Amino acid sequence: MDLSYILNHLGEEDRGKHRGAVSPPIYQSSIFAFDTVAAMREGFRDELDRTVYTRGNNPTVEILRKKVAALEGAEDALLFGSGAAAIAAGVVAVVAQGDHIVCVQKPYSWTRTLLRELLAKFGVTHTFVDATDTTAVEAAITPSTRLIVLESPNTMTFEQQDLAAVAALARARGIRTLLDNSYATPLHQQPIALGIDLVAHSATKYLNGHSDVVAGVLCGSKGLIRDVFKGPYMTLGAMMSPHDAWLMIRGLRTLPVRMRQIAETTARVIAFLQAHPVVERLWYPHAPHDPQFTLTQRQLQGASGLFSFTIRTDTTAGVERFCNALTRCLMTVSWGGYESLLFPVAAVYPPDTPVAAHRADRVPVNLVRLSVGLEEADVLIADLAQALDRV
Template identity: 40%
Template sequence: MTDRTLRPGTLAVHAGEEPDPTTGALEPPIVLASAYAFASADDAAAQFRGEQDGWIYGRWRNPTVESFERKIAALEGAEATVALASGMAAVNGAIASCARAGEHVVAPRSVYAEAARLMREVLPRFGVETTFVDQTDLAAVEAAMTERTRIVYAETPANPNLVCTDLAALAELAHARGAVLIVDGTFATPWHQRPLALGADLVLHSATKAICGHGDAIGGVVSGSRDRVTEVRRIGVRAMGGAMAPNTAAMLARGVRTLGLRMDRASASAMELARRLEEDRRVARVWYPGLPSHPQHAIARAQMTRGFGAMIAFEVAGGLEAGKRCHDAVEVIARAVSLGDVRSLLTHPATTTQASMPREARIAAGVTDGLMRFSVGIEDVEDLWEDLDRALPSS
């Protein structure tokens, strides 16, 4: 490819890939080797010293995985990307690359429950403590920071209730206090939001979700400067073993090629469905960044592009039981966890994705008993609405 600037839709298809030099194959070959031959003892020694380029060992490097990494880096506007075995491997690797024993993390109350559990239960075993705050209140973030704060961790839009954080302001605050900003951008995808351009030091995604888009591969990615990503790779992949399999990388790269098409369709449908849900008396409240009623709508408009994503949160009037009836009555929409699929998925977070959170922490994060998380797919929007309309309790 030429060095001229290409637009995101073109990068999603072509970035990171060249025809195979041996066969001319357009699809990057899947390299399954766990080890690679050295030309000589001197060649091996030079590769291990880092003086000569080479592959050495499959956990360290793989051509198929690196092709996928270059594609994500291009979409993020990053110097480098590292692919890991799962989204949680990406979270763990990003944090472990920046924090040491005795240091401190400031994280949002509205955050993926397994990431919260990592910070609440696992990191303290290694001497890293976390304070959870309302990150829409920058004063609260600053008040929580201490001289030990090494990381400000953000998730925007947040799982599951779509809270949006002002990333530019948060980056300025973090850097002024000597901390790094790590952003989980899974809900937005690189198609709708580029945190590095807003000042983030690292951006991560569960690639299992919309990056894959087809519900058939598990992975994670972390992007940023070359030096920071090298450290994530050294700790998260080489030391902790969170390596992505080559077959997985090939499937995820396939998914990225249609990311723009899928997200444009899903985002437009989500906007229309959010409007209709907000106007429906059977729904107590709707959270969608594209709605003017969303508390952080102005922030979302400023930092999201080409739409507001495929995720909606809503609360059925009548609370838990009414929400359960709605959940159980859908037919086109699948009752399942995960998100970002071509299929629409409906989840009851209080009993699934956020169930590991203590109830008081869950309620404080805005995840009420009747909250529903709706991942909008690429089906016809009228079929999705008819499904919801039938499922919503009449009283």
């Protein structure tokens, strides 16, 4: 199935039932009626693939499910109200009291909270491990390990895992794997083809791409997705609204075009920053100096626009001067939108925190994460240059 068909037509082929509408309608209905008791009974037997109640399935959301599953090479997908909800549902559906989870060392913050605070209360244990080394993952496995949670690349310092190798060792032991694929998108990384069981996205980022929807995706086999649906999805009700699904269908139409433009601009911005004396270090999987560049070439089929760099300064005050001087990069917590977005780690520390005070196992306090958007490269470079002069 070709990419253009998935983005423009899959799930929308029968346009006659929508009066020929080119853009699918928003089914803004919470409930769906039945003509007979028998039909209603049949609907209850399979709420994943029937329309009974929008908390379970909705025609607009179903179109998006088909598209995202096809993009990931998966049999099915579920759409959630956030990426955190998608990851949590995937984890909760797999583990039970007494089980153990192996997780990458620096996951998304709410994934860490899920393991450390929520699941720990219900007798699920975990081990965080430097998963850039597959042998370290293997060493962390115990007889009670049921799940390995991966994030490749991660979204602050961009460590990767050898997905095929981790998937192979997990399957040999009957352990499930779940990967957060938000950074790469399905265009640039196909984890299911490498043996990963469940693939999650914060669809708020590149998949939607317009900074107007908070959404999550979980993809996998029909059996695994049905288990998630019957368990945490229907029980906790963290579903996506029909309107948000419609907005995301719109966002997906331009995903390849946006990603190409973002990658081209990012390459120029990276080249500028690498040559600037105020930039101390830069993290980007596609930079030849990256320690995992060989894995990048083997595992990723294209570049994204998210990277991090540290500013040469003694305290966070220098970072603040840089960030406050920017006029074209919006300071915010997210990434992957049409606009360039900036997140300074200094914002979570007190003013004038010494750079030397940060712990080696944490993200540096002078680190700034930049998500390149659709602005012209020259405009972004000029803005970064004048702001760096203020450090």
